[in-house]
Amino acid sequence: MRFTHPTFLFTARVILASLCLAGAARASSWIEEWRASNPVWRGVHVLARSANDAHQVEAVVPALATNGMNVLILEVDFNFAFSAHPEMREGSVLTREDALRLTTVCHQHGVRLIPQFNCLGHQSWAKQTFPLLRLHPEFDETPDKYPQNEGIYCRSWCPQHPRVNALAFSLMDEIAEAFQADAMHIGMDEVFLIASPDCRWCRGHNPAQLFAKSIQDMHRHLVGERHLDLLLWADRLLDSRTMGYGEWESATNGTAAAILQIPRDIILCDWHYETLDKYEGRPKKYGSIDELTGHGFRVWPTGWKTMAAVDALNREGLAHRTNGVLGYLCSTWGAVKLSELPNWPPLVEGFRPWR
Numbered sequence: 001m002r003f004t005h006p007t008f009l010f011t012a013r014v015i016l017a018s019l020c021l022a023g024a025a026r027a028s029s030w031i032e033e034w035r036a037s038n039p040v041w042r043g044v045h046v047l048a049r050s051a052n053d054a055h056q057v058e059a060v061v062p063a064l065a066t067n068g069m070n071v072l073i074l075e076v077d078f079n080f081a082f083s084a085h086p087e088m089r090e091g092s093v094l095t096r097e098d099a100l101r102l103t104t105v106c107h108q109h110g111v112r113l114i115p116q117f118n119c120l121g122h123q124s125w126a127k128q129t130f131p132l133l134r135l136h137p138e139f140d141e142t143p144d145k146y147p148q149n150e151g152i153y154c155r156s157w158c159p160q161h162p163r164v165n166a167l168a169f170s171l172m173d174e175i176a177e178a179f180q181a182d183a184m185h186i187g188m189d190e191v192f193l194i195a196s197p198d199c200r201w202c203r204g205h206n207p208a209q210l211f212a213k214s215i216q217d218m219h220r221h222l223v224g225e226r227h228l229d230l231l232l233w234a235d236r237l238l239d240s241r242t243m244g245y246g247e248w249e250s251a252t253n254g255t256a257a258a259i260l261q262i263p264r265d266i267i268l269c270d271w272h273y274e275t276l277d278k279y280e281g282r283p284k285k286y287g288s289i290d291e292l293t294g295h296g297f298r299v300w301p302t303g304w305k306t307m308a309a310v311d312a313l314n315r316e317g318l319a320h321r322t323n324g325v326l327g328y329l330c331s332t333w334g335a336v337k338l339s340e341l342p343n344w345p346p347l348v349e350g351f352r353p354w355r
């Protein structure tokens, strides 16, 4: 029989569909079992900026799992071998094979792997503009402004451009599929450029409504159509004036009211890396945990390398553990070699009260 014969093609399609269904069923039963046996989330966030990073992460997953990790957030962004849009690949990329191998190792050790793709903000770093805005300057919230990214922190895409979401969805779909993901972290932190007077679509609009629209769009696709859990950083949903935090870990640019307009099934990663005594008024506690759980969200407090801040954040998190706090997420941001991560004191101490 020729490979193009209709009977062969039909049989092949049936077999392929069965395999896909079997794979999906396996994945869905894996996550159901994971959910049932992991009421507390002890996570690690790492950047995967190359295939080599992915291989190094893979090597330490068993030790990390032994030391308590049950969720791995792997920030991939554009370092992935996209096939629908290969022009969006940046630098050293993870292949589908890398992704599948890492997922397999994680699942073998009871670890849920959640890939991350930064949406809206963080579309550049220092002088480097990432492919989405480099190749589509029409999606830029501040087109033709800030050459070499001088004078800004990071570029943002325009949440109202009629074609930006289709591209972002395609990139995230490929990442989610490659990692067999049941959840996606979409970043959305530190967005300073929004509702810009330089944007023809957004000038004069309310920043909170634009921020909420972007989240709603992502939610509709990732949760509504793809049935993934959705996570994002919480800083733009916190009002600096009521929280007492600075402009990084909370918003001074009018986005905070978006908290009232986004679906409550989103998981908010509330990051705080330093103790609060640096702020005027010296807030006594990380009040955002109370604020965000009070709005009905699941909250995942996230610390970094300062031990006093890790302990203080955990005290506040533990006080709300029956009220929507999931556990503790340890971010790394290059402060520790991956080979030393399993015994890194901020990770060990961060997990201790949640074990």
Ligand SMILES: [Zn+2]
Pocket: 141, 157, 158, 159, 160, 161, 195, 196, 199, 200, 201, 202, 203
């Ligand atoms: Zn815009």
